[in-house]
Amino acid sequence: MKKTCKKIVVVGLLLMGILNNSFYTYASNHKETTEPGNLYALSAVLMDGTSGRVLYGKNAEEPRAMASTTKIMTCILILEQCNLEETAKTSAYAASMPKVHLGAMEGEEFLVKDLLYSLMLESHNDSAVILAEHLRGSVSEFAAKMNEKAKEIGCENTWFITPNGLDAQEEVQGEIKKHHTTATDLGRIMRYCISQSPKKEAFLEITRTPSYSFQDVSGKRSFSCNNHNAFLSMMEGALSGKTGFTSEAGYCYIGALERDGKTLIVALLGCGWPNNKSYKWQDTRKLMEHGLEHYSVHALSEARLPQIPSAIPVEKGQSEILGEGAKVSTVRMETEDMQMLLGAGDEVKTIYRGKTFLEAPVRKGEKIGEIQYQVNGETWKTEEVVAGNAVKEIDYSWCLEQTMNRWAKGGI
Incomplete structure (x- = not known):
């Protein structure tokens, strides 16, 4: 009888690694974001x-x-x-x-x-x-x-x-x-x-x-x-x-x-x-005007999303056909969009950090990875990527069933 399971080798990827990332630098007709100037406040x-x-x-x-x-x-x-x-x-x-x-x-x-x-x-x-x-x-x-x-x-x-x-x-x-x-x-x-x-x-x-x-x-x-x-x-x-x-x-x-x-x-x-009681009003106006002039409202969803693998291989997992590698589909759990003020030069990056393979058993809805939305390197929003289907672990009864099916079809 042929081996019922082949070990999956993933080359060049870490177990929990960055598979892909996308980013953009916000640009607009606004003036380049500069410091608001000297302030009285300490x-x-x-x-x-x-x-x-x-x-x-x-x-x-x-x-x-x-x-x-x-x-x-x-x-x-x-x-x-x-x-x-x-x-x-x-x-x-x-x-x-x-x-x-x-x-x-x-x-x-x-x-x-x-x-x-x-x-x-x-x-x-x-x-x-x-x-x-x-x-x-x-x-x-x-x-x-x-x-x-x-x-x-x-x-x-x-x-x-x-x-x-x-x-x-x-x-x-x-x-x-x-x-x-x-x-x-x-x-x-x-x-x-x-x-x-x-x-x-x-x-x-x-x-x-x-x-x-x-x-x-x-x-x-x-x-x-x-x-x-x-x-x-x-x-x-x-x-x-x-x-x-x-x-x-x-x-x-x-x-x-x-x-x-x-x-x-x-x-x-x-x-x-x-x-110097009036200093606070001068500083307040200066900072407020700086914010109004140099920042605009944007949704983090404007950033390009990274490519997410459509399916993840599963070690020691049951598949429909003997010898075929078990896989789980990936599902992105989208969250409510986030609005944020961005200025010229602000970099919005999306990163996918996810598993490159799983080991059976895998539950439907189990977390596989996550998408991070970062602004200038700081994470502001996270979405989970989960298993779209369950995969059971290979056991004796599954092996017996697969062997009997192949025998019935003349495959053994």
Whole structure:
């Protein structure tokens, strides 16, 4: 009897190798992408708000104090986890917060909704503490929730201690940690607030409101808030933003803009100290205009796909005819297309990393390889390539059946 199985030899290919790749360099009528020029900020980021890709960074991963830009995280956590009609009570600690503050008195009660406007329009430090204590019982417990959310969003170098952004430090497992973030992480938090959070619409509504008035629950005192985010009237398409200042952080800003199908986020840390309050607006405009001029929206599907083998040989696999090599067909599991801002010179590459042979048994739907979509060497999207059919392992009963079939046909 002839051998029932022949070993498949694959020459010149690795088991998990790059079989083929395709790429293109985006080109358009836009001017060649250049640096946006000198910035006042010590750390800065221009981010694609759709994909989260950093288009430009200056000391983007350098940890720095962030002042009241902290409050965007406080706001989104309260929106996601509280009923806005709940009543929050002012503690002695909350009432002791320094200016800028609402001036809430110990025991005074407010609606959560009203405190959020106080938090985001006037940047009141006591309102932040009232909200934090209302949700988690203490500032430290709320800060733990902030840090948990930061990790969930993908922030790699952020540490929250306060809900209002006042300069602070604490000892954590023998290490002194300051209240800090990076320009990249701050951009990630804003991206979450405006486009990914289930409460994004409420966040945008609050942060875009020009003015707001309210009373404490008893109705004895009235308060008025005005939005201090000058960026909202500075550029067409301005979406949201938050200012900040402490003696350690300097002037800080996080803002977002949406125009011509593009969503841009600018994060600035250490953007001047008194008397240079306007520096942050100059840097914000410069970065936003750079993004609008030099980047266009593109789908990653525009990149040429690599050739994928239509079938993969299977060692020790059952086939319909004795001696014929078993194979599995390949099926590409397409995922939702991804939109991204690309500039002149950005290289989009697609790479297929897949197995060159399999060993039985093989299940239908088993992963064979994947297609990676890369922009300038960084992977942004992945699609799986799977087995389109199952292949059983050669066993005694299959060999017997094949032998009997050949005997019946006079092949033996």
